[in-house]
Amino acid sequence: MRETPIISLRNVAISLGGQRILENFNLDIKDGEFVTFLGPSGCGKTTTLRIIAGFERPDSGEVLFKGRNITKLPAHKREINTIFQNYALFPHLNVYENVAFGLRIAKYKEEIVEREVNHILSLVSLSDFALRRIDSLSGGQQQRVAIVRALVNRPKVLLLDEPLGALDLKLRKDMQAELKNIQKQTGITFIFVTHDQEEALSMSDTVVVMDGGKIQQIGTPLDIYNEPRNAFVADFIGESNIIDGIMIEDCLVEFAGEKFRCIDSGFARNEAVDVVIRPEDIKLTSKENGRISGMVTSVTFKGVHYEIIVDVNNFKWMIQSTQVQTPGEEIGLILEPDDIHIMKKSEHSGEYGDYSAFSDEMYEIYEENNK
Amino acid sequence: MKSKSKWITVPFAVWVIIFTVVPLVLILFFAFTNEDKIFTINNITHVGKYSSVFVNSLLLSAVATAICLILGYPFAYLISKMPEKVQSIAVILVMLPMLMNFLLRTYAWMTILENNGILNSVLKFFHLPALNLINTKKAVVLGMVYNFLPYMILPIYSVLMKIDKRLIEAAKDLGAGKMKVFSKVIFPLSKPGVVSGVTMVFVPSVSTFVISKMLGGGANILIGDLIEMQFLGNSYNPHLGSAISLILILLVLICIGILNQYDSSLNSKNKSQ
Amino acid sequence: MELFRDIQVLKALFNTVMISVTASILATIIGTLAAVGLRKLRSSLKKAILTVTNLPMVNPEIVTGVSLMLTFISIYNTLGVLKLGMATLTLSHTIFCVPYVILSILPKLEQLNPSLYEAAQDLGCAPVKAFFRVVLPDIMPGILTGMIMAFTLSLDDFIISYFTSGTVMTLPISIYSMTRKGVSPEINALSALLFLVVLVLLLIINLRQSVRENADVVNLR
Structure with missing residues (x-):
C-alpha cells in the first residue's frame, strides 16, 4: 500500500535571473522522513527548498502538499516552516519574542503563547536566555533559537537550509545529533539542504543527490554510498x-x-x-x-x-x-x-x-x- | 509576489520628475526665451557683460576652498589620530558652529569686523591702528572659510578614519618613513574625502549671496547676488536670472567633473598596478 | 512698535516650526517608501533615479531655490493653485529633505538580511504585515535619523525658503531682513533656543549608535 507523499514536486521548472535552475523536476517526499538534498553549490538544492517553502514560484509544474496543489499558496499560509541558513532571527526582538512570533501571528491566547514558548525553551535549555538580545547569543544558541522558533508552530514539514554551515566542527557534530533526535521525537518531516556529504549520510533516511538542477540519485545513505548510479555520485560521495x-x-x-x-x-x-x-x-x-x-x-x-x-x-x-x-x-x-x-x-x-x-x-x- | 514593492517607485519617480527635473527644465526654458516665450540666445550673450562677476566669484571661492583645504586637512588628520573618545568630542566641536543659524553666524562676523566693531575696539584698546576689513574681499573669503570649513574637515576625517591601519604598518614594514607613509599611502587613500570636501566648500561658496551681501557690502557682487537680483531684487528678470543660473550649474558641473576625473583616474591607475 | 516686532517674530517662529514639522514628516514618509521601492529595482534604474533624486544635494542651493520659484509661479499662472506661501514653502522643504531621508535609510535596507522578511512570512505573516513587523523596526534607526536630519535642515533653511516664501516670514527670513538694521534680542534668544534644540537632536543621532551598542549590557541586567 502506498500512502500519499507529504510533498510532491511535479514537472517543476524555474529560471532565476535568466538562468535555468530546475527543469522537469519530479520528487516525492514521504511523511515523517528525514530527507537531505545533497549537492555542490548551484545545483538547485536551495531553490528546490525555497519552492517548497513558497518563496519562489515555479515557472511551470506543481507543488503538492498531501496531494493538494499548493503551487500558488503564499508562504505564510503553508504549514511549513524554515530554518534559514543564517538563522534570520529578528534582531529587534529578544529570544522569547522571536520564538513567540509565529504563535502571536496565529493569534493564540497569551497564556498559551507563554506556556508553549517557555516549554520549548526549556527543552533546548534556553530558559535563562529568554530575555536576552539575539546578538548576545553564541552561534550554537542562535541555532537552537532558530530551531525552536520554527518547531513551536508544529509545522508538518520543517525545511533546513544548510543550518549548520556557520558552526565549528565540534558544535556541528553535536547539533547533527540533536537535530536527528528532534526529528525522531517529533516525527515531523525534515527536508535538509547541505553540501557536506558526511552530514547527509549520517543524518538522513533518504538522500537526494543533485547536480545541475537534476536529481542524480535518490536512496538511503547506504545505497548512495555502495551503489552510486553514476560517476558524479560516486565522486561526490566520498573518494572513488x-x-x-x-x-x-x-x-x-x-x-x-x-x-x-x-x-x-x-x-x-x-x-x-x-x-x-x-x-x-x-x-x-x-x-x-x-x-x-x-x-x-x-x-x-x-x-x-x-x-x-x-x-x-x-x-x-x-x-x-x-x-x-x-x-x-x-x-x-x-x-x-x-x-x-x-x-x-x-x-x-x-x-x-x-x-x-x-x-x-x-x-x-x-x-x-x-x- | 516578491517584487510588488518596486511599484512604489512609480509615484516617487513622478514626484522626482515634477519637483526635480521640471524645475531644472524650466531654468533651461527661461534661459532661452524672452517674455513672449520666443526662443532667443540674448539672455546667454547678455551674461557676458557680467564676466567680471564670474571671475570674481570663481577667484574668491577658489581661494576660500584652498584655505579650507590647507586648514582642514591637518585638522582632520589630527582628529583621526586622537584617542577614540576624544575624537567624537572633537567632531561634535567641529559641527557645533554649523548648528547655529548660518545668517546669525555671518551676522556675528559683521559685528566683529565692522569699522567700529569688536575687532577694531580691541585694536584701539591696545593703541594699534584700526583695520578696514568689512566690505572687502578679505571679509568675504573669511566668511566663506568660517562657514564652510566643517564641510572640508568632516569628509576628510571620515575617509582618514576608515583607512586600514595595517596598510600604514605594511608601508612602515616595507621601509617607508613618516613622510613617505603620508605621501605614498595616507594622502592617496584620503583623496575621495578631499574631493568631496572641496566640492562641498566650493559649490556653496561660488553660489553664495548672503556672505557677499553681509560681509562684502555692495562692492563685491558675486554670481549668487546677480541671480538673486534677477528674481527678487529691483532688476526683476527671471530670463536673465535663469541664464546666469544655467551657466552657474554648468560651471559647477565642470568643476565636479574635473575633480572626479582626477579621483577616478587615480583609482584606475592604482587598480592597474 | 516693539510689540509689533514681537508678534512678527512669534509668527515667524510658528511658521518655521509648522513647516519643519510638516516637511520632515512628509519627507520621511516619501523617502521611506521610495527607499523600500528603490531597493527592489535593478541597479541601473535605481542608480539613474538616485542620481536625479540627489540633484538638489549637488546643485547650488540658490539654483534649487530659483528653479522651484519658477515652477511654483508657472503652476500658479497656468492652474491658479500653489501661490507662493506656506504651501510652497512646505513643499520645497519636503523636496530638498527627501534625498537626505533616502540616503539615511537605503544603507540600512541594504544591510538588512533579506531572510528576515522571508522568515516573518514563513512564520505566518502576510507580506505587508511582514514588512511592518520585521522590516520597519529594523530600519527604524535610519528612518529616525533621516527625520531628525530633515527637521534640522528645514529649521535652518534660508536660501530655498527665501525664493519660495512669497510674503510669508520664517525665522531665518526675518533674521535676514533684520541684519541691515540690527538683529533684535528676541531673535538672538530664539536662535539660541533653536541652537539647543538642534544640538540635542544631533546628539541623539550620534548617541543612538553607541546606545544600541551598549544595550546588550543593559539587557543582561
Whole structure:
C-alpha cells in the first residue's frame, strides 16, 4: 500500500535571473522522513527548498502538499516552516519574542503563547536566555533559537537550509545529533539542504543527490554510498577510483588489462562501463601476489589511515590503508568481487575519479572555485 | 509576489520628475526665451557683460576652498589620530558652529569686523591702528572659510578614519618613513574625502549671496547676488536670472567633473598596478 | 512698535516650526517608501533615479531655490493653485529633505538580511504585515535619523525658503531682513533656543549608535 507523499514536486521548472535552475523536476517526499538534498553549490538544492517553502514560484509544474496543489499558496499560509541558513532571527526582538512570533501571528491566547514558548525553551535549555538580545547569543544558541522558533508552530514539514554551515566542527557534530533526535521525537518531516556529504549520510533516511538542477540519485545513505548510479555520485560521495571498463558478461568485468569477478549484472555483452572502487576497499599485498600492481607515488598520513597514490599503467589509484608504504616501491592490489561496483556510462563519465593530478592543495582550490 | 514593492517607485519617480527635473527644465526654458516665450540666445550673450562677476566669484571661492583645504586637512588628520573618545568630542566641536543659524553666524562676523566693531575696539584698546576689513574681499573669503570649513574637515576625517591601519604598518614594514607613509599611502587613500570636501566648500561658496551681501557690502557682487537680483531684487528678470543660473550649474558641473576625473583616474591607475 | 516686532517674530517662529514639522514628516514618509521601492529595482534604474533624486544635494542651493520659484509661479499662472506661501514653502522643504531621508535609510535596507522578511512570512505573516513587523523596526534607526536630519535642515533653511516664501516670514527670513538694521534680542534668544534644540537632536543621532551598542549590557541586567 502506498500512502500519499507529504510533498510532491511535479514537472517543476524555474529560471532565476535568466538562468535555468530546475527543469522537469519530479520528487516525492514521504511523511515523517528525514530527507537531505545533497549537492555542490548551484545545483538547485536551495531553490528546490525555497519552492517548497513558497518563496519562489515555479515557472511551470506543481507543488503538492498531501496531494493538494499548493503551487500558488503564499508562504505564510503553508504549514511549513524554515530554518534559514543564517538563522534570520529578528534582531529587534529578544529570544522569547522571536520564538513567540509565529504563535502571536496565529493569534493564540497569551497564556498559551507563554506556556508553549517557555516549554520549548526549556527543552533546548534556553530558559535563562529568554530575555536576552539575539546578538548576545553564541552561534550554537542562535541555532537552537532558530530551531525552536520554527518547531513551536508544529509545522508538518520543517525545511533546513544548510543550518549548520556557520558552526565549528565540534558544535556541528553535536547539533547533527540533536537535530536527528528532534526529528525522531517529533516525527515531523525534515527536508535538509547541505553540501557536506558526511552530514547527509549520517543524518538522513533518504538522500537526494543533485547536480545541475537534476536529481542524480535518490536512496538511503547506504545505497548512495555502495551503489552510486553514476560517476558524479560516486565522486561526490566520498573518494572513488573510477576506471573505464568493459562488461564481458554478467558478473565478469575487464579493466586495467585484467578480468575480474563482480556481483553486478544486467548489462549488455561487452558494454563499456564505469567501474567504481572505493579507496578503503582495496587491500595491499606484495607485487607478486596482486592481480594488478603499480608504483607508490605518494603517501600522506591522514590520522586514521594513510592515503596512498599508486600508479597502475599511468592511471593513478587512491588507496586508504592503515599499512604505511614507501614511495617508489612496487606493490600489488587485491580486489574482491563485492569491492567492484559497475555503473552505466553517463554524461559524467571521464570527469571524475582519476587521481593523477591529485593533491590536497589542488582539491582545496577546486572546492573554492566551486563554491 | 516578491517584487510588488518596486511599484512604489512609480509615484516617487513622478514626484522626482515634477519637483526635480521640471524645475531644472524650466531654468533651461527661461534661459532661452524672452517674455513672449520666443526662443532667443540674448539672455546667454547678455551674461557676458557680467564676466567680471564670474571671475570674481570663481577667484574668491577658489581661494576660500584652498584655505579650507590647507586648514582642514591637518585638522582632520589630527582628529583621526586622537584617542577614540576624544575624537567624537572633537567632531561634535567641529559641527557645533554649523548648528547655529548660518545668517546669525555671518551676522556675528559683521559685528566683529565692522569699522567700529569688536575687532577694531580691541585694536584701539591696545593703541594699534584700526583695520578696514568689512566690505572687502578679505571679509568675504573669511566668511566663506568660517562657514564652510566643517564641510572640508568632516569628509576628510571620515575617509582618514576608515583607512586600514595595517596598510600604514605594511608601508612602515616595507621601509617607508613618516613622510613617505603620508605621501605614498595616507594622502592617496584620503583623496575621495578631499574631493568631496572641496566640492562641498566650493559649490556653496561660488553660489553664495548672503556672505557677499553681509560681509562684502555692495562692492563685491558675486554670481549668487546677480541671480538673486534677477528674481527678487529691483532688476526683476527671471530670463536673465535663469541664464546666469544655467551657466552657474554648468560651471559647477565642470568643476565636479574635473575633480572626479582626477579621483577616478587615480583609482584606475592604482587598480592597474 | 516693539510689540509689533514681537508678534512678527512669534509668527515667524510658528511658521518655521509648522513647516519643519510638516516637511520632515512628509519627507520621511516619501523617502521611506521610495527607499523600500528603490531597493527592489535593478541597479541601473535605481542608480539613474538616485542620481536625479540627489540633484538638489549637488546643485547650488540658490539654483534649487530659483528653479522651484519658477515652477511654483508657472503652476500658479497656468492652474491658479500653489501661490507662493506656506504651501510652497512646505513643499520645497519636503523636496530638498527627501534625498537626505533616502540616503539615511537605503544603507540600512541594504544591510538588512533579506531572510528576515522571508522568515516573518514563513512564520505566518502576510507580506505587508511582514514588512511592518520585521522590516520597519529594523530600519527604524535610519528612518529616525533621516527625520531628525530633515527637521534640522528645514529649521535652518534660508536660501530655498527665501525664493519660495512669497510674503510669508520664517525665522531665518526675518533674521535676514533684520541684519541691515540690527538683529533684535528676541531673535538672538530664539536662535539660541533653536541652537539647543538642534544640538540635542544631533546628539541623539550620534548617541543612538553607541546606545544600541551598549544595550546588550543593559539587557543582561
